[in-house]
Amino acid sequence: MEDKNKKISEQLKALNEKKGPVNKSLLEYHRENTSKQKKVLDALKEGEKTIPEIASLTGLDAREVLVKIAGLVKYGKLEIIPAKTGYLKYKIVEKK
Amino acid sequence: MNGKTEHNCDTLIVGSGIAGMQAALDIGDAGFNVIMVEKSPSIGGKMISLSKVFPTLDCASCITTPKMAASSHHPRVQMMTYTEVKNISKKADGFEALLIKKPRFVIESECISCRKCEEACPVYLEDEFEYGLGVKKAISIPFTNAIPQFPVLDEEKCIRCGACARVCPKDCIDYLQKPEEITVKAKSVIIATGYEITPMDAKKEYGENKLINVISSLQAERLLAPHGPYGKVLRPSDGKIPDSIAYVQCAGSRDESIGVPYCSRVCCMYAIKQAMLLSGSLPLSEITIYYMDIRAFGKGYEQFYNQARAMGINFVKAKVAKISEDSQHNVILRIDRQEEGSKPQEVKHDLVVLSQGLIPSRKEFFGLDVKLNEYGFIDSPAKTFSPALTGIDGLFVAGVASGPKDIPDTIMEAGSAAMEALNYLKTAKIS
Ligand SMILES: Cc1cc2nc3c(=O)[nH]c(=O)nc-3n(C[C@H](O)[C@H](O)[C@H](O)COP(=O)(O)OP(=O)(O)OC[C@H]3O[C@@H](n4cnc5c(N)ncnc54)[C@H](O)[C@@H]3O)c2cc1C
Ligand code: SF4
Ligand code: SF4
Numbered sequence: 001m002e003d004k005n006k007k008i009s010e011q012l013k014a015l016n017e018k019k020g021p022v023n024k025s026l027l028e029y030h031r032e033n034t035s036k037q038k039k040v041l042d043a044l045k046e047g048e049k050t051i052p053e054i055a056s057l058t059g060l061d062a063r064e065v066l067v068k069i070a071g072l073v074k075y076g077k078l079e080i081i082p083a084k085t086g087y088l089k090y091k092i093v094e095k096k
Numbered sequence: 097m098n099g100k101t102e103h104n105c106d107t108l109i110v111g112s113g114i115a116g117m118q119a120a121l122d123i124g125d126a127g128f129n130v131i132m133v134e135k136s137p138s139i140g141g142k143m144i145s146l147s148k149v150f151p152t153l154d155c156a157s158c159i160t161t162p163k164m165a166a167s168s169h170h171p172r173v174q175m176m177t178y179t180e181v182k183n184i185s186k187k188a189d190g191f192e193a194l195l196i197k198k199p200r201f202v203i204e205s206e207c208i209s210c211r212k213c214e215e216a217c218p219v220y221l222e223d224e225f226e227y228g229l230g231v232k233k234a235i236s237i238p239f240t241n242a243i244p245q246f247p248v249l250d251e252e253k254c255i256r257c258g259a260c261a262r263v264c265p266k267d268c269i270d271y272l273q274k275p276e277e278i279t280v281k282a283k284s285v286i287i288a289t290g291y292e293i294t295p296m297d298a299k300k301e302y303g304e305n306k307l308i309n310v311i312s313s314l315q316a317e318r319l320l321a322p323h324g325p326y327g328k329v330l331r332p333s334d335g336k337i338p339d340s341i342a343y344v345q346c347a348g349s350r351d352e353s354i355g356v357p358y359c360s361r362v363c364c365m366y367a368i369k370q371a372m373l374l375s376g377s378l379p380l381s382e383i384t385i386y387y388m389d390i391r392a393f394g395k396g397y398e399q400f401y402n403q404a405r406a407m408g409i410n411f412v413k414a415k416v417a418k419i420s421e422d423s424q425h426n427v428i429l430r431i432d433r434q435e436e437g438s439k440p441q442e443v444k445h446d447l448v449v450l451s452q453g454l455i456p457s458r459k460e461f462f463g464l465d466v467k468l469n470e471y472g473f474i475d476s477p478a479k480t481f482s483p484a485l486t487g488i489d490g491l492f493v494a495g496v497a498s499g500p501k502d503i504p505d506t507i508m509e510a511g512s513a514a515m516e517a518l519n520y521l522k523t524a525k526i527s
Contacts, residue, residue: 015271
């Protein structure tokens with residue numbers, strides 16, 4: 001395990017030397033993205049909600065909420081509650 | 097650049113859409129060796145991203161996946177993915193191609209496709225397989241049934257946190273991997289580089305790609321696909337299930353002003369198909385197709401069109417002069433009905449799909465002196481009898497690279513390109 005971690009740090013160090021440090025705007029974008037994702041998850045802690053409900057609770061734009069939701073559903077953190085018209089609801093996947 | 101490698105084959109196929117795969121299988125089955133090169137991380141081309149296909153409404157992925165598996169497992173077909181053909185030159189004894197294999201930053205021979213790296217990666221990005229609608233990670237396997245199932249690390253978006261490498265059970269993340277130069281010597285070549293759709297901003301009057309609820313026809317395919325980006329057809333501005341959806345026909349074809357004066361042959365049919373699928377998945381929604389004339393030219397296509405009419409899809413003969421939006425991002429179409437005495441009218445829809453045309457995927461073909469028609473598609477000197485010929489001995493063309501066509505015609509032409517290549521391999525004096 002120690003060997004593995006050492007090899008990874010060496011590779012990342014060599015990469016940083018070759019390409020320079022990670023772009024600041026990329027890190028900023030990632031931080032913002034993570035914080036918005038957390039806001040969406042926090043909004044859903046109190047129970048299932050639609051996108052407009054999450055948007056008004058978090059202050060995020062509805063289109064951004066949809067993108068965050070798409071990622072959270074794809075990677076197994078949220079599930080969809082079906083609907084025929086209007087808006088779908090989303091809820092946090094219970095950990096088994 | 098990493099070391100150079102050299103390969104030999106009977107036929108080099110550029111592109112692994114349905115045209116490339118079909119030609120590869122036919123030539124491989126006849127006992128000749130094929131190298132099939134694909135610039136994307138997976139084979140399958142556009143067809144693997146479609147929802148269902150007209151006019152049978154077969155699931156596109158269910159019929160493409162077996163072809164992908166067959167060509168990837170074929171003993172005489174070698175596939176090279178995430179590899180781009182840069183240049184092809186004609187030599188006395190065949191062709192020589194220069195290829196660049198892009199780094200995935202994953203040691204392919206070790207990877208067991210467990211997806212642990214993808215799960216661990218904290219960086220979420222727009223997913224190009226979903227044409228920008230869905231989300232992927234900075235390291236991800238391109239899509240569920242991609243072949244091969246290797247992840248690709250996006251070096252421009254990676255924040256170098258090391259998480260993927262730490263969880264990889266096979267230690268196969270290689271952050272320092274370099275591109276590889278490959279030379280292929282081939283006796284014959286088939287170009288199957290396919291198409292792109294006319295850009296969303298081609299027509300200024302249609303919102304210049306700034307209207308969030310005006311989407312492309314390929315995005316609509318993904319919304320309708322079983323494993324689409326949102327799990328249901330939702331409009332991008334707020335995730336609403338759209339109550340009213342419109343199609344704008346000839347949104348990137350039959351228009352001199354954008355340099356695409358020809359009919360793209362498939363847009364009427366794919367719009368009708370998508371409308372039928374929408375009326376199945378959103379039975380309470382109203383679906384309208386604004387068209388000038390419907391071109392249902394193939395076998396069973398007229399019946400398909402009539403079936404759509406019978407299902408209650410509105411066909412409105414009107415020219416869409418302008419597309420804009422209101423403050424809620426509802427889409428406003430300014431239409432001129434093709435009826436005597438009718439005045440321009442504004443209509444609102446929740447979601448609008450542009451039925452874009454097909455244009456060549458490349459402006460030039462690898463430095464080869466191949467003749468193109470006035471629209472940039474490869475021109476055959478014998479269109480009527482031998483559409484796969486290019487005018488260069490040993491060089492053939494298949495699929496949309498030679499002009500817009502549907503899947504059945506693409507498959508037939510790929511078979512024809514394979515036959516021409518086999519004939520050439522058997523009769524030409526090449527060592
Ligand atoms: C929205 C939409 C819906 C459609 N629905 C239907 C339908 O229902 N039924 C139907 O019959 N038809 C349909 N079509 C048409 C259908 O998509 C085409 O007929 C078919 O996919 C053409 O296949 P192809 O192999 O020629 O091209 P493509 O699928 O475009 O494949 C070309 C491949 O070449 C690769 N390539 C390009 N350049 C290089 C390079 N330099 N090096 C290596 N690789 C390269 C590309 O990455 C791609 O994988 C639809 C089209 C659209 C736009
Ligand atoms: S974790 Fe390693 S073995 Fe698993 S898919 Fe990623 S690169 Fe391959
Ligand atoms: S090193 Fe890059 S690709 Fe790997 S987990 Fe971190 S951000 Fe994702």
